Amino acid sequence: MQITFAGANQEVTGSCYHLTTSAGSVVVDCGMFQGGRYAEEQNAQAFPFDPVAVDAVIITHAHFDHIGRIPKLYREGFRGKIYCTPATNEIAMLTLRDSVHLLADEADRTGGEPLFGSEHVEPLEQLWQVIPYNSDFAPIPGMRAQFADAGHILGSASIRLEADGKSLIFSGDLGNGPVPLLRHAECFVGADTVICESTYGNRVHEPGQQREAFLRDAFVQNAKNRGVLLIPSFAVERTQEILFQLHQMHKRKEIPVVPVFLDAPLATNVTEVFRNHAELFNEEAKQVLGTDGDLFNIPGLHITETADQSRAIAEVPGPKVIIAGSGMMNGGRILHHLRHYLEFPTTTLLIVGFQVEGSLGRRLHQGEKRVRIHNQDVTVRAQVLSCGAYSGHADYPKLMQWLHCFQGRPPRHVYVTHGELNAALSFSASVQEELGWGSSVPSFGSQFSL
Numbered sequence: 326m327q328i329t330f331a332g333a334n335q336e337v338t339g340s341c342y343h344l345t346t347s348a349g350s351v352v353v354d355c356g357m358f359q360g361g362r363y364a365e366e367q368n369a370q371a372f373p374f375d376p377v378a379v380d381a382v383i384i385t386h387a388h389f390d391h392i393g394r395i396p397k398l399y400r401e402g403f404r405g406k407i408y409c410t411p412a413t414n415e416i417a418m419l420t421l422r423d424s425v426h427l428l429a430d431e432a433d434r435t436g437g438e439p440l441f442g443s444e445h446v447e448p449l450e451q452l453w454q455v456i457p458y459n460s461d462f463a464p465i466p467g468m469r470a471q472f473a474d475a476g477h478i479l480g481s482a483s484i485r486l487e488a489d490g491k492s493l494i495f496s497g498d499l500g501n502g503p504v505p506l507l508r509h510a511e512c513f514v515g516a517d518t519v520i521c522e523s524t525y526g527n528r529v530h531e532p533g534q535q536r537e538a539f540l541r542d543a544f545v546q547n548a549k550n551r552g553v554l555l556i557p558s559f560a561v562e563r564t565q566e567i568l569f570q571l572h573q574m575h576k577r578k579e580i581p582v583v584p585v586f587l588d589a590p591l592a593t594n595v596t597e598v599f600r601n602h603a604e605l606f607n608e609e610a611k612q613v614l615g616t617d618g619d620l621f622n623i624p625g626l627h628i629t630e631t632a633d634q635s636r637a638i639a640e641v642p643g644p645k646v647i648i649a650g651s652g653m654m655n656g657g658r659i660l661h662h663l664r665h666y667l668e669f670p671t672t673t674l675l676i677v678g679f680q681v682e683g684s685l686g687r688r689l690h691q692g693e694k695r696v697r698i699h700n701q702d703v704t705v706r707a708q709v710l711s712c713g714a715y716s717g718h719a720d721y722p723k724l725m726q727w728l729h730c731f732q733g734r735p736p737r738h739v740y741v742t743h744g745e746l747n748a749a750l751s752f753s754a755s756v757q758e759e760l761g762w763g764s765s766v767p768s769f770g771s772q773f774s775l
């Protein structure tokens with residue numbers, strides 16, 4: 326078996342791996358490069374393998390940096406099956422359909438060509454094969470595969486593959502449990518080779534309990550200031566997590582009723598997928614669901630669909646809360662709210678997720694006082710708060726804990742991916758020192774025989 330590293334190497338986005346066995350070829354994840362200076366060129370670049378010859382694609386989870394180049398793969402001739410969990414399939418199609426408009430708008434602005442259109446997304450509907458956690462399946466003859474819950478977003482999985490007498494495990498993105506809705510990442514039995522993410526391979530998050538206090542304090546303070554609380558939120562998981570937490574706080578009467586605008590059509594649709602897959606929630610969330618019936622409804626919630634409704638939010642006086650995408654502030658409706666409100670000291674910007682290098686979110690997180698949004702200079706007078714505890718990714722101790730699962734049958738090698746260079750190198754060194762296993766950080770396009 327041979328592996329080619331085709332994305333998220335020494336960086337966080339663009340996840341993609343190509344495997345060849347005696348029976349065929351498989352791609353694991355096919356994500357978009359995002360945020361960085363060269364992202365656009367990287368996405369336009371040819372795959373380091375032949376898309377026509379790919380027999381199957383296996384997807385760890387529905388984040389855009391893991392699925393965003395599937396339509397490009399289709400455009401370039403791929404016609405095989407796409408394997409994932411049921412929730413991943415539903416969220417992936419919502420996300421890909423949503424991205425068609427975003428890519429078209431961007432192409433209009435820049436005069437370029439969109440990477441794909443709906444003619445490359447809709448036919449995918451025929452290719453999905455959904456497989457629940459912990460059941461064996463054969464993506465190609467002679468290959469056995471299995472998904473295990475990765476605890477990262479709804480439907481997220483780690484993957485174990487076996488072919489040609491060799492076994493390997495892809496961590497996928499690993500969750501930062503315990504979190505409000507999801508279960509912990511599951512363990513697999515060992516494998517010869519492990520491919521492990523390292524987004525936060527060199528840091529320790531604040532304890533998870535701090536999330537709730539952080540959100541509650543910001544919400545209450547904003548109500549007192551009669552200000553605007555802006556929450557740029559990822560459509561999948563983070564939005565639902567925040568709605569669920571606000572739901573709980575209302576129940577305990579810890580926060581006042583303030584208009585909360587969910588100004589993110591994709592997040593609204595994804596919330597429906599969550600409602601339909603309550604079987605994937607952790608025990609605590611299932612219990613609350615049993616008594617409350619709906620985890621995502623809160624007093625004062627307004628769901629905006631159209632662009633006109635989105636603009637009309639500006640006419641509502643504070644205090645108010647606006648939850649909008651994109652989570653890294655490099656597109657979406659959050660931009661017009663930022664342009665409008667960042668210059669007021671009564672505005673609070675709450676950063677609740679990873680901000681990739683090069684994104685507007687990263688610059689605001691680093692304290693830049695002057696930013697450019699929609700060709701307009703904006704002076705930042707708003708209070709910018711961020712909470713690492715909100716991360717959807719395992720930190721260094723949790724990544725190590727997941728690797729410890731394999732101690733009974735140590736892998737021969739751990740390839741460290743999906744992390745900026747410093748994080749990946751530091752994590753790879755820790756794997757060598759603490760576990761005594763071989764480890765390295767592959768570069769884009771590198772190939773290894775397993």
Ligand SMILES: [Zn+2]
Nearest residue numbers: 386388477498
């Ligand atoms: Zn992810």
